[in-house]
Amino acid sequence: MKQSNNPTAHLLQACPAWVEKLSAIHHDDLSFEERLEMRKHLENCANCQTVRAEYRAMDALITNLPPVVPLDAMPTRLQELTGMREELSRSLLADDAHDVQDEIQMPASKQLPRSHTRRAVRLNLAAAVLIVSALVAGFFVLHTSHSADLHTLISSPRHTNVALQHNTYLDVIIGNGRGDSYAIDPSSGSIVWKHQVMTEPSNNPFSANGILYYSGVNNVLYAIDGGNGQALWHTQLGPNNQNNGIGWNLAANNDLVFVTTSNYISNKSTLYALDAYTGAIVWQKHQQGSQQLSVLAVSNGVLYGESDGLYAWSARDGHQLWHNPQLTAQGSDSMISALAIVIANGKMYFFAAPQSPSGSGGSIKASHQIEVADVSTGHLLHTITINATAPQPLGFAVSGNILYAAMNNGTGTSSLQAYNLSDDHRIWQKTFTSERIVTLSATNDHVYIGMQGPKETKTKTGPTAAFALLALKGSDGSQIWLWSNSTSLTLAVAAVEINGVVCIVNGGVVGVRASDGHQLWQTAFSQATGFPPAID
């Protein structure tokens, strides 16, 4: 047989009618109808599927090239033209003066309440490292199998806009002071879009209904279209100074995003409800008190929050539905990627806050129970005693009808417990000899738990792995697979399953097949760090 000299002869070819459309990557490149048609075509055409996957991989090769080192400063010629030479000198002097002022004010910040101090630490860490969140809206739209009456955290009305279903990306936001964010295709690890906010992040990123929210240290909340990385809006929330900050938690439903701000000097907190698509303030509430107001979750038109006890407000207009000062949620550990509170079957699950000893002195008593409250009244229904010696509660994950609770035991071991959400009885419990649990997530019948230095990975010839991710069967806790590597842990690590691929963020991002733990791809990001994934 005569061999072809055509260099393209060995390559799969896309259908001529679709070849140009396969190069469309921007949300606006194809109409809604064209996107639907293409999806149908791709379902039935292996060649076009392959060619498109290759185009995406090729895009990743180009976009992953290291960025060119930019100009050191505004060119002298341009400084002269714009009159900025004088301005620049003035600006540098002002910076120096500001630095001195910061040093003088440091003792005052040390007197902040414990929670405020923790936030300040978080801010500093967030500024120094990469922040990663998982944007899994599309995944949940397509694959969630929750029962109709089960509403999990921040999950109220499921997103049904087909045009946004391609938001099956992992979002990577970089805390390098420029607000670089990337969306990664979980099937290939390729970068789908990137966006730059030009502001240092202050908190975890948060995503819901195809929108990525990003809090800046300038107290501006930014909204980015998760489908294409385009900026949607930004809204200034309170004055831009160091006495004010945007709250750690956000929540969102189909129409509104809820966020709090606090002034650390006046102890005044404000709860805002913003239009998710325009950023306009729909309503706001003010609260005075040393306990910062924070948002916990929104579900079925009710917004839950915490300050001096737990609160419930109407999400639509902010009208207070109930307040129980006797209940205080501990929240998840800030260093673990997990949920702080779960709302399911009309009940609210959270770790009871540690008890302070009466009077001065004495140590804080750790929480030994999960509290279960009625979401319609705020009344405590019952408590679940944690079966551990000295538990340090870490956080939750939920999937199907099972609640997973992770905790450190304080004896060099950690444990994971699974509860049936119908009757709140424990189904199983596993104990691990790891230094600490760093990430917990669950999807369908899989629960993923990431650990630092688990002894289970030690072999006769090799040392203990720095990090291991265990995939367990949700129904009985049996191990499905274990993935480990020797990469030192970054500030926080995240692992979340998207479309059958578990994306592990720790330094870089690694894609692992959910069914068997086989590593599919790896994308390098310098100093990337995972933060709790936001799930909608």
Added chain:
Amino acid sequence: MTRNLSYNASDSPDEPLPLPGDEAGCVELARKGNGLAFAWLFQHYNAPICTYIARLVGNDELGRDLAQETFVRAWKSLLGLSGELLFKPWLYRIATNVARSHQRHERLVRWLPLPRPEQVHTAYRPLSVEGPEELIGEREQVHQILGCLGAQARVCLLLQLHAGFSQREIATVLKISEKSVSSYVSRGREQFRQLYNQARGDSSQ
């Protein structure tokens, strides 16, 4: 030590600057001759414009030089400009023209020759994203292949991937039809795919 420009609204007490991130506000002030507002725009676009031009001409140092020229031209053109202005596409158009002009007149940029057809390896190897070690070795190859693409296809592809423009926006930047842009990006990708597979085949032999 390099130090970034600070952005402080109190520098202009009579005309408070918009918030960082409010690009439209900065553009409006820059059009009125506000150097500080333009400094913010420079800071915002410095890195992407340098990278875009460097990829276009295949040389980082040259890319930075041409980026300087781009910002100078932008400042000069911006002053007194009236009517609606979409700054980002407008700036990328200037950057593209500066790079093209340089290539046309200076002829300093050399691209590696297109691989010969007989070098093509016939085994089918799908594209994939490799780990970081392999990527480092691959970078040079990617640079070379980008240089082998047709000029217009390369511009369209980089505007799409680096600047994040839609095909309609690229058409505005380059003042060509949307259909042409669609054709160029498709052609560029296909050409890249062929050359990449060809190069991988060669390197594996």
